[in-house]
Amino acid sequence: MQSFTRCWILALGGGWLLSRSVSGAEVLSPELERGRVVYEAHCAACHGSTGDGNGPAAVWLYPKPRNFSAGLYKIQSTPAGSLPTDEDLYRSVTRGLGGSSMPAFNYLPDADRRAVVQYVKHLTATVGPDGRRVNLFEQARANGTAAQPLPVPPEPPLTFDSIVRGKELYVSLQCNSCHGETGAGDGPSAPTLQDSFGIPIRPRDFSSGAFRGGAAGADLYTRIAVGLAGTPMVAYPDEVLKPQDRWALVHYIQSLRQKDAEVNDILVPEDGLIVARRVRGGLPLDPMDPAWERIESVRVPLNPLWPEPYPIPAVAVRALHNGRELALLLQWRDEIFDGAPVRVEDFQDAAALQFSLTGEFPFLGMGDVRHPVNLWQWKAGWQQAVDGARPDVETVHPSLHVDVYPDPLMQATYRTAEAAGNLLAARTMKSPVEDANAVGFGTITSQPPASQNVRGRGVWVGGFWNVLFVRELRSRDRQDVQFVPGRPVPVAFAIWNGAQRDRNGRKVVSHWFQLVLNP
Numbered sequence: 001m002q003s004f005t006r007c008w009i010l011a012l013g014g015g016w017l018l019s020r021s022v023s024g025a026e027v028l029s030p031e032l033e034r035g036r037v038v039y040e041a042h043c044a045a046c047h048g049s050t051g052d053g054n055g056p057a058a059v060w061l062y063p064k065p066r067n068f069s070a071g072l073y074k075i076q077s078t079p080a081g082s083l084p085t086d087e088d089l090y091r092s093v094t095r096g097l098g099g100s101s102m103p104a105f106n107y108l109p110d111a112d113r114r115a116v117v118q119y120v121k122h123l124t125a126t127v128g129p130d131g132r133r134v135n136l137f138e139q140a141r142a143n144g145t146a147a148q149p150l151p152v153p154p155e156p157p158l159t160f161d162s163i164v165r166g167k168e169l170y171v172s173l174q175c176n177s178c179h180g181e182t183g184a185g186d187g188p189s190a191p192t193l194q195d196s197f198g199i200p201i202r203p204r205d206f207s208s209g210a211f212r213g214g215a216a217g218a219d220l221y222t223r224i225a226v227g228l229a230g231t232p233m234v235a236y237p238d239e240v241l242k243p244q245d246r247w248a249l250v251h252y253i254q255s256l257r258q259k260d261a262e263v264n265d266i267l268v269p270e271d272g273l274i275v276a277r278r279v280r281g282g283l284p285l286d287p288m289d290p291a292w293e294r295i296e297s298v299r300v301p302l303n304p305l306w307p308e309p310y311p312i313p314a315v316a317v318r319a320l321h322n323g324r325e326l327a328l329l330l331q332w333r334d335e336i337f338d339g340a341p342v343r344v345e346d347f348q349d350a351a352a353l354q355f356s357l358t359g360e361f362p363f364l365g366m367g368d369v370r371h372p373v374n375l376w377q378w379k380a381g382w383q384q385a386v387d388g389a390r391p392d393v394e395t396v397h398p399s400l401h402v403d404v405y406p407d408p409l410m411q412a413t414y415r416t417a418e419a420a421g422n423l424l425a426a427r428t429m430k431s432p433v434e435d436a437n438a439v440g441f442g443t444i445t446s447q448p449p450a451s452q453n454v455r456g457r458g459v460w461v462g463g464f465w466n467v468l469f470v471r472e473l474r475s476r477d478r479q480d481v482q483f484v485p486g487r488p489v490p491v492a493f494a495i496w497n498g499a500q501r502d503r504n505g506r507k508v509v510s511h512w513f514q515l516v517l518n519p
Helices: 030-042 086-095 110-123 136-143 160-172 217-226 243-255 259-266 290-294 380-386 408-414
Strands: 007-011 017-021 026-028 125-127 133-135 273-278 298-301 314-321 325-333 350-356 373-379 433-438 455-461 464-472 489-496 513-517
Touching (some): 086 110, 273 298, 373 455, 373 464
Parallel strands (some): 273 314
Antiparallel strands (some): 017 026, 325 464, 350 489, 373 433, 489 513
16 A cells, blocks of 8 residues: 555545645545445445446446436435435435435445445535535535424324315426326426436335335435436425425325335335244245145345336235245236246246345345356246247247258257257256355356256246245255355345346345345
């Protein structure tokens, strides 16, 4: 490390310490250095190493990751035009932004989350007239312009009159021009809206969409009062809208909410634990076995990486083990069965589990070189193949000629992927689950056929998928996750909806949870 003979210490807000050498190079304080390490591991892939919102994963995400250098933060409790508080940023890091690719990071230690908040503030800087870097938070503190949170008065009782008043305000303030008459985000101005960077932006769907800053009344009250910086959603301060009218508007917006969406707003997991209960004897290997109904499920919220009209909000997870094998049951609502994608316009339903191989929480986007992950992906088309019911080209297009090469030499010449043992080209399947590994997005690699040791079964009944994964606790394969009772294993989940053209990185995902097997 380069040494510096002279430096001075600047004490900034929130215990943020920054050293500067006489040459102008920065030396980060211990807290900022801790924040930098957390940021590089979990945030830089999306937000960029400099915080410009242009990380390598940004091209696959919408809405686009926040550009911290602009100083525009959507979710804040402070008045419009000001910077958020430390607690505003901390809540966003902890809770995530529902309905977007920004996950909750509540699995990280509290000190890591608070340190990364300080590092994000460190990245919130522009270049001044003299060419020097100007930190916006430091500047606001020095100028005495750091804002305080807007007070939220107690919520008045929900009444018929308050909803009627809220509807009147909804029309008079022209909320319907963007959010639509029913709050579905389909107003006449919706197709023309852009954010401050010129990127198209969609107004919030009040009826079923996720509220990024929280669904509680106080959260909606604050969003109306301070607006969303960098978006067409303007602020409605006291000079424009009195507190009682603001609450009336909140009540009307809540009245537009669909009942199933209200349930999703309320059902937030208290912790990040998924406990696998230990049982004697064999495990229930049928996802429809009534024995599973006696096992308590954990609701795992899911966020879309790309906008979808009807994103799957959550997946229910149940887990059992008998000391030899582990069984995980995933259940989620999917109104349409989408099997093998024979035609180019078709896509299949799928589900995946992602396990950390190091015991640490790696980057959510399939780990990194130092923190590899083990992936189990179930595919509806593979399930059809195992069941002997998979449609193929000759069934979808019966008049099409299909070549078959029974001779091994001819097969190796003309069906090279199948001859090489590529699971994606196989005609027969032993399991509908692919066992794979990754060290970052775009690096997924299927394990060899001899190492495919994850069994599974999926059943679609009444608009719900019920998918079971089974594997021995201990595996001889070094690239497999190992399960030891009492030792937590980080796990994350992903669901693909074929009816909405999900594939590859277009899916809904969870943040990291911890799977713990009872001794």
